Amino acid sequence: MWYDGKQMRLDELKVGQSATVTKVNGEGALRRRVMDLGVTKGVVVTVRKTAPLGDPMELILRGYSLTVRKDDATIVEVEL
Amino acid sequence: MNSFKVKLHNVFAKKGKEKTDYITADGQTHALKIAIAGNQNSGKTTLFNALTGAVQYIGNWPGVTIEKKEGKLKSNKDVTVTDLPGIYSLSPYSPEEKVSRNYLIEEDIDAILNIVDSTNLERSLYLTTQLIEIGIPLVVCLNLTDVIKKQGHVIDTQKLSERLGVPVVCISALKGTGLKEAVDTVLAEARKKGANLFHHPDALPTDLYLQEHSGDSLFLTDELNEKVRAIEVYLKTLPIDYLHSHFFAVKLLERDGLTFDRLNLPADIKQKITALIEEIEKKYDDSGDGVVISARYTFIEALKKEVVKEAPKKVSTTEKIDRVLTHKIFALPIFIVVMFAVYYVSVTTVGTIANDFVNEGIFGSDWGLPKVISDGLTAINTADWLQSLIVDGIVAGVGAVLGFLPQMLILFFFLAILEGCGYMSRIAFILDKIFRKFGLSGKSFIPILIGTGCGVPGIMASRTVENDADRRMTIMTTTFIPCSAKLPVIALFAGAIFNNAWWVAVSVYFMGIAVILLSGLLLKKLKPFKSAQAPYITELPSYRFPSVKNVALSIWERISSFVKKAGTIILLATIFVWFTSSFGVEDGKFGMVEDAENSMLAAIGNVIKYLFYPLGFADWRSSVATVTGLIAKENIAGTLAILFNFAEEESGTWGALAASYAPLQAYSFLVFNMLCAPCFAAIGAIRREMKSAKWFWAAIGYQTLTAYFYSFVIYRIGSVFVGGLNGLDIAFTVLAFIALALYIYVIACPPDKLIWKKIDFSKR
Incomplete structure (x- = not known):
C-alpha cells in the first residue's frame, strides 16, 4: 500500500469490517480485561454483528467470539 | 515454609518409593491437593465431576462456577481435587475470579490441572503461560480435542509440551476420555514438587540461584526476563514464599495492584522496582502490563503456528444458529x-x-x-x-x-x-x-x-x-x-x-x-x-x-x-x-x-x-x-x-x-x-x-x-x-x-x- 491505513476507534467499525489493533487506551480494570481477552497491539479483529438494538457488538478475534459494548470499545484504536 | 521443608525431608527419606502423598514429620499423611484451573466455560466442572463423581452444577455460559468446590479423586481417595471459578488471567476482575487467584497463590496445592479449550487455543494458553509461572507443577489438559478433530485441525501435542515445558494430555471431559492419563500424569508431577523445593533460596547463593533459573519465562522476551530476574533478586531479600517469587516478579512488572498490596514492599525496594518498570514502559510506549500481555500473546501466536495445522475455514454451526437467534430483527421476538x-x-x-x-x-x-x-x-x-x-x-x-x-x-x-x-x-x-x-x-x-x-x-x-x-x-x-x-x-x-x-x-x-x-x-x-x-x-x-x-x-x-x-x-x-x-x-x-x-x-x-x-x-x-x-x-x-x-x-x-x-x-x-x-x-x-x-x-x-x-x-x-x-x-x-x-x-x-x-x- 502506498498510504497508511485509516485510523479509527474499534466502535466505529462497521459490521463485516476487519482491522488491526494499534493501541489500547484507557486504564484500570477495563483496559486490563480487554487485553487479557486478547485485544492487543497487532491482532486482527472482525466485527461479525451488532445486537438487535445496535449495541453491544460481536467481534471475532483469535478464533473466538467476544461481545463488547460500544462505549467500552472506544478505548481501542484500530487501523483499517 | 517450614512444612515445605518437612515434606522435602520426607520425600528424600523415602526416595524411590511410589507415593501419592507426603508423610509429615509427626507421621501425619499430607494428602496431595490438585487444583483445576482454566478459562471460564472451558469444562472445568465437567472434568471435576468426571474425576470425583460429584454432581456439581454445569452450564454453558461464562461464570457458572462461582465458588471453589472440593472433592476426592474417585480412583484415589487420598487426593483432594478443587474446582475453581474460571479465569482469563491471574489479574482478577470480579470477586469470583479473586477466589481462584487467591487459592492458586496462597493455598498449599501440589499441582495444577490446567484445562485448555482446544477450540480456543490462543486465549486459553494465555492463562497457561501465567499459571506455569506460579512454580507449581502443572499439566495441560487439552479439552474438546474431539471437536477439533471433527473440524479437521491437527494439534501436535508433543511439540506443544516441549515448547511449554509441561506435560500435555488430550482429554474429553464430557466423554470421559483421556482422564486416566491426565490423573496419572498430574500425580506424577505433584510428587515432583518435593524436588522443586530442593532449590530453596536459603540453600543456594544468589548467583547459583540465578543460574538455575535463567530464562525462566519462555513466554517473555530476553529483555523482559532480564528485568524480571532483577526484580526477583530484590524480592529474594524479603520473606516471601520462594516458589512464587518468579510469579510475583512478573506480576510486579505488570504493575499488578494485588501483588503490590500483598508484598507490602519497603519503600527503597519499591522505588527500585518502579524504576525498572518505568524503563520498560518508556521504551515500549506502553504500560507494564501492556508490554507483558503483548509479549505473551506474541509467544502464543508463534507457538500456535508451530503446533497447529489448521483445516480450511468453514462456517461453524454456532455461526449458522446465531444468524437466526441473534438476528437483527428476529432475535427479540x-x-x-x-x-x-x-x-x-x-x-x-x-x-x-x-x-x-x-x-x-x-x-x-x-x-x-x-x-x-x-x-x-x-x-x-x-x-x-x-x-x-x-x-x-x-x-x-x-x-x-x-x-x-x-x-x-x-x-x-x-x-x-x-x-x-x-x-x-x-x-x-x-x-x-x-x-x-x-x-x-x-x-x-x-x-x-x-x-x-x-x-x-x-x-x-x-x-x-x-x-x-x-x-x-x-x-x-x-x-x-x-x-x-x-x-x-x-x-x-x-x-x-x-x-x-x-x-x-x-x-x-x-x-x-x-x-x-x-x-x-x-x-x-x-x-x-x-x-x-x-x-x-x-x-x-x-x-x-x-x-x-x-x-x-x-x-x-x-x-x-x-x-x-x-x-x-x-x-x-x-x-x-x-x-x-x-x-x-x-x-x-x-x-x-x-x-x-x-x-x-x-x-x-x-x-x-x-x-x-x-x-x-x-x-x-x-x-x-x-x-x-x-x-x-x-x-x-x-x-x-x-x-x-x-x-x-x-x-x-x-x-x-x-x-x-x-x-x-x-x-x-x-x-x-x-x-x-x-x-x-x-x-x-x-x-x-x-x-x-x-x-x-x-x-x-x-x-x-x-x-x-x-x-x-x-x-x-x-x-x-x-x-x-x-x-x-x-x-x-x-x-x-x-x-x-x-x-x-x-x-x-x-x-x-x-x-x-x-x-x-x-x-x-
Whole structure:
C-alpha cells in the first residue's frame, strides 16, 4: 500500500469490517480485561454483528467470539 | 515454609518409593491437593465431576462456577481435587475470579490441572503461560480435542509440551476420555514438587540461584526476563514464599495492584522496582502490563503456528444458529416466544394436564390417597386426632405441594436445556441495551433466569456482575422473578380461581421482569447505586448440544431437593399449621376445635390480617399462609390446602378457595407473595452475598415495600372497576392513586430535578 491505513476507534467499525489493533487506551480494570481477552497491539479483529438494538457488538478475534459494548470499545484504536 | 521443608525431608527419606502423598514429620499423611484451573466455560466442572463423581452444577455460559468446590479423586481417595471459578488471567476482575487467584497463590496445592479449550487455543494458553509461572507443577489438559478433530485441525501435542515445558494430555471431559492419563500424569508431577523445593533460596547463593533459573519465562522476551530476574533478586531479600517469587516478579512488572498490596514492599525496594518498570514502559510506549500481555500473546501466536495445522475455514454451526437467534430483527421476538413458551407450557398446558391427574387423582378426595389412607386408618381404629393429623394435615399440606411435581419437572427440563445449550449468553447480548436503559446490565439477566429455578443460586450468580452497586441491585431484585417454589402457588390460584387462564402464569413472570426493570430505574436515583456503568465485555460460547446425562442430572438435582424440602421443612410446617389450626379454646376449654375459627392459628391470623387489609386479602387464612411462605414458598399452597380443606371438605380445596377469593383479591394475594421477601434460604443467601447487615436489611425492606406497593395499587385501583366502594375503601383508593402518581413521578423525573433533591441520601 502506498498510504497508511485509516485510523479509527474499534466502535466505529462497521459490521463485516476487519482491522488491526494499534493501541489500547484507557486504564484500570477495563483496559486490563480487554487485553487479557486478547485485544492487543497487532491482532486482527472482525466485527461479525451488532445486537438487535445496535449495541453491544460481536467481534471475532483469535478464533473466538467476544461481545463488547460500544462505549467500552472506544478505548481501542484500530487501523483499517 | 517450614512444612515445605518437612515434606522435602520426607520425600528424600523415602526416595524411590511410589507415593501419592507426603508423610509429615509427626507421621501425619499430607494428602496431595490438585487444583483445576482454566478459562471460564472451558469444562472445568465437567472434568471435576468426571474425576470425583460429584454432581456439581454445569452450564454453558461464562461464570457458572462461582465458588471453589472440593472433592476426592474417585480412583484415589487420598487426593483432594478443587474446582475453581474460571479465569482469563491471574489479574482478577470480579470477586469470583479473586477466589481462584487467591487459592492458586496462597493455598498449599501440589499441582495444577490446567484445562485448555482446544477450540480456543490462543486465549486459553494465555492463562497457561501465567499459571506455569506460579512454580507449581502443572499439566495441560487439552479439552474438546474431539471437536477439533471433527473440524479437521491437527494439534501436535508433543511439540506443544516441549515448547511449554509441561506435560500435555488430550482429554474429553464430557466423554470421559483421556482422564486416566491426565490423573496419572498430574500425580506424577505433584510428587515432583518435593524436588522443586530442593532449590530453596536459603540453600543456594544468589548467583547459583540465578543460574538455575535463567530464562525462566519462555513466554517473555530476553529483555523482559532480564528485568524480571532483577526484580526477583530484590524480592529474594524479603520473606516471601520462594516458589512464587518468579510469579510475583512478573506480576510486579505488570504493575499488578494485588501483588503490590500483598508484598507490602519497603519503600527503597519499591522505588527500585518502579524504576525498572518505568524503563520498560518508556521504551515500549506502553504500560507494564501492556508490554507483558503483548509479549505473551506474541509467544502464543508463534507457538500456535508451530503446533497447529489448521483445516480450511468453514462456517461453524454456532455461526449458522446465531444468524437466526441473534438476528437483527428476529432475535427479540424469538426471545419473547422462548420465554413465553417455557412458562406457558410448564405452568399452564402440559403441566396442568399432568398436574390435574396428580392433584385430582392421586391426592384427590374421590379415589386418591386421602380416601385410601383415611379408609385404612378408620379400619384399624386410629384415634380421631391422629387421623386428622395424617389426612387433613400431612396428606393435604405436603400433598398440595408434591402435587405440583409434574409442572416443576417440565420447568426444570426447559431450564436445563436453556442453561446447557449456550443461549444464556445470547440473551445477555441481545437484552443488554434494553437493560442498560433501566440502569442494569444484560448480564443481570443470567441471575434472573437462574432465579426462576431457585432464588439461592440466582442470588449467588450475581457475583459475575463486576461492579458493587450493580451487584447489590441485582441481589435485591433477582427474587422478584418467581422461583419454582412459587410455581405451586401460581398454579393453585390459576387453577382454582382463574380456571387455568393462560395469562395468569405469564403475567406473573412478566410482572417479575417489569418490577426488576422499574427497580433499576428507581434505585439508580439513590446515591449508593449511582455508579459508572460496569463494562460489558464477555465471550459468546459455542452452542453445544446439552448432554442427556447433564440434563437428567440437573433435573434430578432440583427435583430431589424439592422433594427433600417437602419431606422436611414443609412437613414440619404442615404439622405446625395443622396443630395450631386444629386446637384452640372452644366452649371454655382447650382441645381440638370443631370450628377452625376458634383455633389458635385463627387467633394469631386475626391479628396479622389487619396488616393485609389494604391489600384486599384480610382473612386470617391468607395472612397465615403469607407468613408461612417465609419458611418456604411452597408452604403457601400447603397452608391454604390445610385451612380450606378443614373448612369445606365437600367441594375440595379448589372449590373452597374459589368461594373465598374474588379474582382481584386472589391476584393481589399472588402479587404480594411473588414479590415480598423470599424464603429463609434465599434471605440467608442475600445476607451472605451482601456481607453487610445494613445492605441486607435494605434489600429485605425494599422487597417487602415493593410487594406491598404493587399489591396495594393493583387491588385498590382494580376495585374501582369492580365497583361498590364505600367508606374506608374510597380513602384507600385515593391513596393508591396518589402512591402510583408519586411512583411514576420519581421514575420518570430526572434525578436532579426531583422536588426533594436536596435530601442527602448518603447519610443513610
